[in-house]
Amino acid sequence: xxxxxxxxxxxxxxxxxxxxxxxxxxxxxxxxxxxxxxxxxxxxxxxxxxxxxxxxxxxxxxxxxxxxxxxxxxxxxxxxxxxxxxxxxxxxxxxxxxxxxxxxxxxxxxxxxxxxxxxxxxxxxxxxxxxxxxxxxxxxxxxxxxxxxxxxxxxxxxxxxxxxxxxxxxxxxxxxxxxxxxxxxxxxxxxxxxxxxxxxxxxxxxxxxxxxxxxxxxxxxxxxxxxx
Numbered sequence: 001x002x003x004x005x006x007x008x009x010x011x012x013x014x015x016x017x018x019x020x021x022x023x024x025x026x027x028x029x030x031x032x033x034x035x036x037x038x039x040x041x042x043x044x045x046x047x048x049x050x051x052x053x054x055x056x057x058x059x060x061x062x063x064x065x066x067x068x069x070x071x072x073x074x075x076x077x078x079x080x081x082x083x084x085x086x087x088x089x090x091x092x093x094x095x096x097x098x099x100x101x102x103x104x105x106x107x108x109x110x111x112x113x114x115x116x117x118x119x120x121x122x123x124x125x126x127x128x129x130x131x132x133x134x135x136x137x138x139x140x141x142x143x144x145x146x147x148x149x150x151x152x153x154x155x156x157x158x159x160x161x162x163x164x165x166x167x168x169x170x171x172x173x174x175x176x177x178x179x180x181x182x183x184x185x186x187x188x189x190x191x192x193x194x195x196x197x198x199x200x201x202x203x204x205x206x207x208x209x210x211x212x213x214x215x216x217x218x219x220x221x222x223x224x225x226x227x228x
Contacts, residue, residue: 003033003040010043017051023073025054034066041070054125057081061109068116073123075170076113078151079132082106093140102136107158118164125200126159128152130173130182145171145182149189156197168197172204176219179203183223199228 001008003026013024028034037055044051052072057064059080067074082105093099117124128148133141141147148171159167171182183199190197203219206212 003027003029004036006036006039006043009036009040010047013040013044013051013053014047014049017049021051023052023054025056025075027058028055028063028067029058030060031063031066034063037067038070061113064113065116068113068120068122071122073125074113074117075125075127076110076155077127077129077132078155079129079134079137081155082109082134091136091139093136096140099136099140103154103158106154107161110155110158111162114159114162114164117166118162122166124159124164124167125170126152126155126167127170127172127200128182129204130171130175130178131204145178145185148173148182149186152186153189156195165197168200170200170202172202174203174205174215176203176215176222179219180222183228184226187226187228199223201228 001012003009009026016024026033026037026040028037037053041053044053053070054073054075055064055067055071056075057067057077061081064074064076114124116122128151130143130148133143133147133151137147137151141150152169152171156167156169159165169186171179171186173179173182183201187199201220201223203216206215
């Protein structure tokens, strides 16, 4: 359903809840959808339905801040949350120090959300997507699993700096080979850092029918077989 359609979205969530789902996720593209989120939550509360709701945030940090009032979990994409415009004319990074110099700007955008999520006891998914890496990451790391991991760890470090640990990671790609490589690389990095955050595992844009089932089985199955 369209998230702006409060009645239809509530009806859909009720069906999901009736079938025994543990949570429901809605896409939140902008402020109109964000406004609808509070109405959806209010309607479910009136019906006595306490299923947790997850917001899939597209781009706008301000939208995420608004949704944190009504939803239990928020998914943000490091690739488009702070610097999602794909332009390679702006900057070319010659060193890691130059690349890292942009982190304070990202922190200024993310920190208000982190503090609000911490205050309200909300959860966050740092959801890197191979198809939407930022221009900044692409220009330094390329279109690579390493770029996906570095992008996510930057955001995690900002969370940790604010003593917020109620988050998890995803490293989704439509190509199962890229997806598996990214998750394995992230797990290796977390092992080195001594981190133990959960992983939300999935293949994005897997497709429908048999193709989708095969891609998901290969990608998710390989990681589960790893013990991830």
